[in-house]
Amino acid sequence: MKEFSYQRAYDVPNALALLDADPDARFLGGGTNLVDLMKTGVERPSRLVDLRELPLDRVESAPDGGLRIGATVTNSDLAAHPDVRLHYPALTQAVLAGASGQLRNMATVGGNLLQRTRCGYFADVTQPCNKRSPGTGCPARTGEHHNAAILGASSHCVAVHPSDLAVALAAFDAAVTYESADGPGELALEDFYLPVGDTPHLETALPPGALITGVVLPPAPVAAASRYRKVRERASYAFAIGSVAAALDVREGVVRDVRLALGAVASRPWRARTAEAALRGAPANADAFAAAATAELSAATPLPHNGYKVDLIRNLIVAVLVDLAASSTSTTKSTASGEESRR
Structure with missing residues (x-):
């Protein structure tokens, strides 16, 4: 590891000034990624500016x-x-x-x-x-x-x-x-x-x-009914080979609102807007979920050894949305039963 200096910043202007004074400096939060890369020689900062004392912890x-x-x-x-x-x-x-x-x-x-x-x-x-x-x-x-x-x-x-x-x-x-x-x-x-x-x-x-x-x-009422599901190669701490963040609002069996984002499929988090557009106003069932997932993944260009991800992500989207739809239906029935009992 290259030798480096260390300095702690106590406010945002101070942190910016310390980095500006040294173009090879890096900001340090928890260090759980940066320090690992320093050990392998990928990152070679001349100075670490520790941010943990900044008033940004709420x-x-x-x-x-x-x-x-x-x-x-x-x-x-x-x-x-x-x-x-x-x-x-x-x-x-x-x-x-x-x-x-x-x-x-x-x-x-x-x-x-x-x-x-x-x-x-x-x-x-x-x-x-x-x-x-x-x-x-x-x-x-x-x-x-x-x-x-x-x-x-x-x-x-x-x-x-x-x-x-x-x-x-x-x-x-x-x-x-x-x-x-x-x-x-x-x-x-x-x-x-x-x-x-x-x-x-x-x-x-x-x-x-x-x-x-x-x-x-931003406020998102649909987010209260949301789930994140991750598939990895071992049950302990590991990066995803596929993941889905989803939220679903179902009214009378029809998708009123939906949010979908995919992980471990691209160089950045992948917002599944094609699938979202296909689902809004569609029936909240497995067939519609599968069709929307297929539409989203039609743009996939797998390499020889990662083509399994297309089926994995499609199945993951369907499974998460089916679970959310079932929960939404149960909640709606419980609410209706409660209102009926109060009459």
């Missing part, structure tokens, strides 16, 4: 009914927060599926969103990698790629984004707030992550030197 209700989540809120605190559990349960489920308890206690919301999109070749500095060294090639395309992207990839990179939390946030139109030398700004999560294209080393639309200050979740 989850607050917004005036419009949404939530504001500070960038240094730990994953454990986010998952346990009562407002998150009540109004956005898929977020809690995603965080709890994302890592071990020890890592959740350290990892921060801002750091989670900035995890590097990566595969095994990215972490091995003896191998070429367009993401790590632009122009050197993507050996995953002809090598080990069983967990590579099936949507939105390019000939330059087929790595998938590792964050579970980001998938759940994508389903509910979250926005990322930040501070930079030019003042505050905000990016919709859908715009925060850049398409991989021919510049896979450019992962986010954050301005240079910017600091994430939080995440804003």
